[in-house]
Amino acid sequence: MAPQIFYPSDVLKPYIKHYWVLYASKSLSNVVLFPSGFMEFAINISEGSATIHLGNRISKMPKLEILGHLNIPTTETISAGTTVLITRFYPHAASIFLPNPAGDFTNNSTDLNNVLNDNLSGFYHQLMEQPSLQQKIKLLEAFLIQRLMNTNKKLDTARLVEQLCKTIQAGGSAFNLQKLAARYQISERYIQKIFLDYVGITPHGLFSVQRFTRSLQLVRAASSSLTDIGYECGYYDQAHFIREFKSYAGLTPLQVMKDCQKEW
Template structure:
């Protein structure tokens, strides 16, 4: 049976880390190709099971291997995951912009990438996998992971604080346009764009698209509304614009998506905020 459980970070890290998680998949379900829908976050992934392939499309047999401790960057298109065997993975999901508290690498360099965590967070990660594997319970593993993450925290800047305020506004239900946000915060777009690329890894307008799509996807999954109504509620110009985003971010149509089983996507849609 598949198991996905989220855990809250310590108060020291709650500003930067959205949650920790443990994902386990038995051997019988391991060969299923799962959709990885963009959610605007960076993930730290620690693989304690068989290797997982990060695939650019669902027809590939192999892709970037996630077999040690990796950082999976935020994405602006659909990707896929396929395990080579029984899956047992721990992770830390950073809040949008939160990765900056642990690295000086611009978030834009992480876009659509799977990178060795040591290249992003530093060489102090050597031995993390073995130390976590030695713990007997999930709770002990999460407690150790939180302690290890505390040791990596760096300072943040006023610019970062200002950027996270804009992120929070965009994630609210009644969001202004990006240009209106600039006017309200007495900023100009190019300055905000530089800040977003540095901390979030998207331009403000592309991040807005990611958030808007995820709001629409949650409405589609949990509310009995037509696509036209959802498009209107989520500020799409029309239904065709929504379907265009849907294809880019899921790789399929709304009807096909609803007819399929998506273990990872369903877990995140139900448990992860927009």
């Protein structure tokens, strides 16, 4: 089943790309979670369960989960009937709503109760009582807006990070930290620091993940050869492309391409 997509209110549009709902009609195992370049807040709104495998670590998905940036092979096992409501934050934005640096969540599935040092059972139960997805999202938005109001001091730096992220994304297949620092008249060291605090990965890490996601789209489309895809996405050569792809996905581009062809 294709995921359902919902878009945020005007207040939250600068920070949230969209909400989406994942429903597993049957049990699924070894579902690959590809790096996306986004942090997510996932709420299990069902009686189902999921287990996430982060490299060699295994953990059960909490009811209220912060899923940080992924740059290691990650898979998930999901029981039949599991429904998850997911908030996908823009790269610069998740830390605005959280007290911890974004780097604390990288390659981790974290219980939001532990992050906020608060008992969020009331919020969760109220959310579960809402009869429709739209009403659940309305309550979720009220929760996020309250968090936003409490963290105004982060907004100026977050706007700078947003501009840096957009510049990296617009840079195509090339990345140069020195040029980025010169353009914004700030030090390379400061850029590295605010990226770890607000994004959770380094500027080059974000560039690499975005390059990977572009290559993943092309591999899934299977409309070009792997050599052409690697060249188009700016990898040095095919060996570099395959090595970096596998470091993120745990699979080679050819394996993903064949899996997509089986689905068709």
